[in-house]
Amino acid sequence: MSRRPRNRPPVDLAGTTDLPVLLPAADSLARRAARERELGAALPRLDWRHGLVLLAVLLVSAGVAQAQAGAGREPVLEVLLRWMPVLLRGFLFNIVISFLAMAVGTLIGTWLGLMQISLLPPVRVGSWFVTQFFRNAPWLVLLFYCMFLLPFEFRIGGLVIPFPDWIKATIGLSLPVLANVSEIVRGAVNSIPSGQWEASESLAFNRRQILWMIILPQCVKRMLPPWMNLYAILTMATVLASIVGVSEMMTQAGRVLAAEDRPDLLIPIYSFVLLCFFVYCYPIARWTVALERRFQVKL
Amino acid sequence: MAWTPDQPLVSCKDVHKSFGAVEVLKGVSLDVAQGETICIIGPSGSGKSTLLRCINALVPIDRGSITVEGQEVHDPKLDKLALRRKVGMVFQQYNLFPHKSALQNVMMAPVTVLKQDRKEVEERAYRLLKKVRLSGKEQAYPGELSGGQQQRVAIARSLAMNPDVMLFDEVTAALDPETVKEVLVTIRELAEEGMTCLLVTHEMGFAREVADQIYFTDRGVIVEQGSPKEFFANAKDPRTQEFLSQIL
Numbered sequence: 001m002s003r004r005p006r007n008r009p010p011v012d013l014a015g016t017t018d019l020p021v022l023l024p025a026a027d028s029l030a031r032r033a034a035r036e037r038e039l040g041a042a043l044p045r046l047d048w049r050h051g052l053v054l055l056a057v058l059l060v061s062a063g064v065a066q067a068q069a070g071a072g073r074e075p076v077l078e079v080l081l082r083w084m085p086v087l088l089r090g091f092l093f094n095i096v097i098s099f100l101a102m103a104v105g106t107l108i109g110t111w112l113g114l115m116q117i118s119l120l121p122p123v124r125v126g127s128w129f130v131t132q133f134f135r136n137a138p139w140l141v142l143l144f145y146c147m148f149l150l151p152f153e154f155r156i157g158g159l160v161i162p163f164p165d166w167i168k169a170t171i172g173l174s175l176p177v178l179a180n181v182s183e184i185v186r187g188a189v190n191s192i193p194s195g196q197w198e199a200s201e202s203l204a205f206n207r208r209q210i211l212w213m214i215i216l217p218q219c220v221k222r223m224l225p226p227w228m229n230l231y232a233i234l235t236m237a238t239v240l241a242s243i244v245g246v247s248e249m250m251t252q253a254g255r256v257l258a259a260e261d262r263p264d265l266l267i268p269i270y271s272f273v274l275l276c277f278f279v280y281c282y283p284i285a286r287w288t289v290a291l292e293r294r295f296q297v298k299l
Numbered sequence: 300m301a302w303t304p305d306q307p308l309v310s311c312k313d314v315h316k317s318f319g320a321v322e323v324l325k326g327v328s329l330d331v332a333q334g335e336t337i338c339i340i341g342p343s344g345s346g347k348s349t350l351l352r353c354i355n356a357l358v359p360i361d362r363g364s365i366t367v368e369g370q371e372v373h374d375p376k377l378d379k380l381a382l383r384r385k386v387g388m389v390f391q392q393y394n395l396f397p398h399k400s401a402l403q404n405v406m407m408a409p410v411t412v413l414k415q416d417r418k419e420v421e422e423r424a425y426r427l428l429k430k431v432r433l434s435g436k437e438q439a440y441p442g443e444l445s446g447g448q449q450q451r452v453a454i455a456r457s458l459a460m461n462p463d464v465m466l467f468d469e470v471t472a473a474l475d476p477e478t479v480k481e482v483l484v485t486i487r488e489l490a491e492e493g494m495t496c497l498l499v500t501h502e503m504g505f506a507r508e509v510a511d512q513i514y515f516t517d518r519g520v521i522v523e524q525g526s527p528k529e530f531f532a533n534a535k536d537p538r539t540q541e542f543l544s545q546i547l
């Protein structure tokens with residue numbers, strides 16, 4: 001007991017510890033949990049150190065692979081460089097899919113969220129059900145449903161509109177996004193103090209005006225961090241599209257490995273994939289945290 | 300039956316209101332003539348805020364009647380928005396729109412609700428902000444203003460709709476003692492100019508000064524009423540006497 005730091009009052013809770021190493025960790029975890037509770041969403045867990053680790057893995061594995069391969073074969077980094085355009089084009093596809101799914105999900109999700117606060121009970125219950133359904137379904141299952149339920153082309157009169165796999169994948173990924181956006185919107189609207197409604201009602205604004213001119217503009221700030229968080233999660237989830245055969249980065253990585261037929265390339269190539277996602281998602285995560293800080297001070 | 304100014308501007312008759320099982324208003328009746336200022340005082344939870352909210356149709360009533368300029372407020376056919384244009388309300392927590400500047404707060408409702416000309420409204424908004432002694436603060440956001448300044452913006456915002464009656468719900472209760480005065484001065488000027496005012500307040504000195512009539516409520520009923528002189532000098536009901544002895 002003598003090791004307990006002076007400034008820490010004795011606590012008699014079950015599960016607490018006085019191990020000096022654990023205490024700071026427990027503190028910071030508690031702080032983080034408090035922030036997350038306030039936000040109603042998980043904070044991103046990425047950190048620049050993760051990027052360094054990935055880079056180290058990439059370089060070390062490339063070195064190891066090189067040593068295993070022996071003198072006669074092409075250096076690993078050269079192979080990686082040769083395939084880089086293919087891999088990066090795949091990554092670009094991931095980003096395009098993430099943009100489109102986010103745009104569609106945000107557009108529909110916003111309306112769905114507003115329907116959740118409708119004064120008409122059927123609208124409210126219906127949109128609540130849709131939201132809960134898509135929010136609690138595994139993303140991969142939704143993706144498969146879209147792949148196999150949607151036709152590969154549409155016929156309108158004599159016109160044939162093709163419906164390629166990547167569009168279906170985008171639709172499939174936008175379903176969980178729209179459900180999450182719906183919850184973000186509903187939560188943000190409910191977090192605005194009721195005094196704002198009362199004050200605007202007493203100024204004779206109608207419900208539509210109150211929502212669009214007074215409530216939603218105040219929600220944007222509150223919605224931005226969880227929305228960006230959702231986008232980072234979506235971007236990472238776009239690799240699911242490889243399972244249904246869309247030529248995004250994971251698929252391309254598989255093809256590269258098949259073409260090279262060198263098991264020693266496995267770890268360097270996938271490390272490169274990870275690194276790309278990290279480099280893209282990490283700034284978003286940092287920015288999200290920075291925005292949260294700023295809004296916490298201002299609101 | 301058209302309303303004429305010699306009839307009460309606001310008239311409550313036997314108003315009942317319950318929230319779930321709790322009956323908050325148990326038959327409240329009161330009349331406010333045009334140009335009159337009345338103060339409602341009473342212990343916390345006696346239903347003062349609820350009464351003001353009912354007059355503004357923010358809360359529906361269960362029984363009784365409330366009329367504003369002869370129009371039944373809780374008539375389902377009534378145009379609530381038309382009523383609220385005539386009735387201004389100021390809240391304890393100011394409730395300014397934080398994403399709009401003071402000027403925009405004042406201008407918003409006349410421009411979007413009354414569809415008045417923006418230029419004209421802007422001139423009026425400047426004038427109203429000057430009237431509440433906030434010239435120079437037009438571009439400030441609510442977060443940059445003190446409580447008393449915010450409350451005066453809120454008053455200007457209500458006045459911009461040109462209401463016929465103003466409801467004030469403990470508008471100084473959240474303020475520092477120093478800033479209370481500046482808000483009360485503004486309200487007194489309004490009352491002196493002939494605005495019809497219903498005030499819920501704990502500022503007894505102020506009530507004595509500005510009120511034409513004082514109503515004392517307790518547990519959902521009006522226990523006592525009278526002119527300030529009678530009310531403070533010889534309150535008859537024991538509940539009023541007890542309340543006054545605690546406050547004064």
Ligand SMILES: Nc1ncnc2c1ncn2[C@@H]1O[C@H](COP(=O)(O)OP(=O)(O)OP(=O)(O)O)[C@@H](O)[C@H]1O
Binds near residue numbers: 345347350469
């Ligand atoms: N929307 C509501 N739902 C349920 N109960 C409510 C609601 N609004 C008010 N009440 C209850 O009605 C009672 C009277 O509330 P009201 O706000 O009118 O009192 P008040 O006289 O204004 O008190 P104070 O001086 O504290 O402001 C309280 O017991 C309160 O809990």
Ligand SMILES: [Mg+2]
Binds near residue numbers: 469
């Ligand atoms: Mg009150």
